[in-house]
Amino acid sequence: MVPMLTPKLFCNECNLRTEIPKLIASKVTGNESLSLLVARYEQMRQGYNCSYEEWRTIFTPVLKPFKRYEDTTAVVIPIFDAKFREDFDILGLGAIGLDLPTWFNITSNNTRIMIIAQDPLRNNHWYGDCHDLIISSPFGLHDAVHRAKGNGGKMANLLIQRLIEYGYGVYLTDANKYFVYDRKTSMLYSKRRLNDYVDILQQELNLVKPSICVCLGNKSKQVLEKCLTKVKVIVLPHLSGTARGAIIKKFPILKEKKSTAENIASMYVSEIVKTLEL
Numbered sequence: 299m300v301p302m303l304t305p306k307l308f309c310n311e312c313n314l315r316t317e318i319p320k321l322i323a324s325k326v327t328g329n330e331s332l333s334l335l336v337a338r339y340e341q342m343r344q345g346y347n348c349s350y351e352e353w354r355t356i357f358t359p360v361l362k363p364f365k366r367y368e369d370t371t372a373v374v375i376p377i378f379d380a381k382f383r384e385d386f387d388i389l390g391l392g393a394i395g396l397d398l399p400t401w402f403n404i405t406s407n408n409t410r411i412m413i414i415a416q417d418p419l420r421n422n423h424w425y426g427d428c429h430d431l432i433i434s435s436p437f438g439l440h441d442a443v444h445r446a447k448g449n450g451g452k453m454a455n456l457l458i459q460r461l462i463e464y465g466y467g468v469y470l471t472d473a474n475k476y477f478v479y480d481r482k483t484s485m486l487y488s489k490r491r492l493n494d495y496v497d498i499l500q501q502e503l504n505l506v507k508p509s510i511c512v513c514l515g516n517k518s519k520q521v522l523e524k525c526l527t528k529v530k531v532i533v534l535p536h537l538s539g540t541a542r543g544a545i546i547k548k549f550p551i552l553k554e555k556k557s558t559a560e561n562i563a564s565m566y567v568s569e570i571v572k573t574l575e576l
Contacts, residue, residue, distance in 0.1 A: 305346040307462065308440065309339055312404045314469070317505050322398060325498045326475050327431065328378025337361060338373065338398065338433060342440035345371060350443060364428045371441045372434040382476065385487070392428045395420035395477035397436045399502065402458055404467040411466050411570060412508035412529075413457075414499070414518040416536065417474040417484060426479065436470040437537065448559055453537040456563035464571065469506045473499060473513075473521035496524040503527050510574055512566075532573050534566060 309315065319339060323332040338361055345356045353371050357363065361373045377383045377394070386394055397418035404410060415436055425432055437454035438444035445451035458468050474488040474495055488495065499521055503511075510530040513519040519533050535544035546552045549565040 305343065307403045308346050309343055309400055310402070310404060312401075312406070314401055314404060314505065315339070318399055318401075318502075321498070321501055321505065322396075325494070325501070326379060326382070326396065327375070328380070328383075330378040331375060334360065334375050335398070338375075341373075342371075342398075342400075342435060345442075346440060347442050364425060364430075364432060367424070371438075371444075372432050374428060374430045374432055377431045385491075386429065386478070389478065389483070389487070391422075391426075391479040391483060393420040393422040393425040393432070393477070393479045394429065395425075395432045395434070396475060397434050397472050399469065399471040400435045400439060401467065401469040401506075403462045403465075404469065404506075408465055408467045409574065410506055410508045411461060411468050411574075412503070412506055412511045413468060413470045413514065414511055414522060415470070415472050415514045416517045417472050417488065418477045420477050420479075422479050436472060439470070449539050453559045453562055456559055457537065457566050460563055460567045461570065464567075469502075469508065471499070471502055473518035492521070492524075495521055500525045500527075503529070510570065512570060530573055530576070532569060534569065537562070537566075 319332060319335040323329050323335055327335065341356055341361055345353050348356065350369060357373065363370050363372060364374045377386065395418040418434065420432055437451040439451050439455055439458065445455040461468050475498060476487065478484045478487045503525055508529055510532065511522055513522055513531060513533045514536045516533060522531065535541045535548055542557055545562055546557055552561060552565065555561050
């Protein structure tokens with residue numbers, strides 16, 4: 299029986315359940331944050347199918363939204379890592395984002411697909427005066443409200459669903475771990491910390507052991523290219539409304555079929571499966 303996308307498959311029990319929080323704590327947020335990261339993963343699993351109103355009972359005194367915002371499931375934690383904390387203190391800018399890597403349907407013997415996005419975008423209008431870390435997940439897929447939105451995580455959610463229907467396991471991460479204030483600032487900062495990000499991605503590759511890496515955008519490919527891996531790689535446009543033009547250019551048939559979230563997800567799945575079978 300083909301597995302379907304259910305809460306049980308989100309960050310499911312496997313070696314990653316232990317190893318990924320340890321990796322992120324040791325290399326990104328600081329070892330002191332490990333217990334917070336473990337608790338956050340459990341919180342995301344618990345709230346996977348919850349409304350924002352239901353999330354209010356899931357937040358805790360230490361894992362809750364900035365300013366008690368009621369339309370988000372992102373939470374704020376301190377940054378304990380000395381080098382990153384010093385960087386951000388010197389910059390003096392807020393809206394610092396991290397999307398915790400997530401995974402679906404990872405088993406001991408299925409084919410694994412690693413999807414690598416560019417960075418964890420944050421909005422400085424809402425978070426500009428937050429100098430701690432705003433934690434979410436790639437494409438906000440832990441958030442039922444966000445992943446149902448056409449301008450949110452719907453395309454990514456459909457893509458994951460269809461890959462799981464093939465029996466694949468899927469791991470999602472960002473090439474650049476931190477987003478800082480705005481695109482310009484974040485891109486400049488990511489260049490400074492490129493070696494750190496390459497090291498982290500290399501360790502993710504070693505843990506996940508994917509059969510293929512799907513880079514969403516050239517920026518993520520540039521980080522992956524510096525890693526030591528012989529895995530198959532394809533580059534596709536980022537899954538967002540603003541990338542619709544690039545998506546249609548990559549898949550011209552979408553002009554006729556219409557670039558709906560469903561059709562885009564189907565095109566991406568076909569491209570991934572075709573590459574896996576080469």
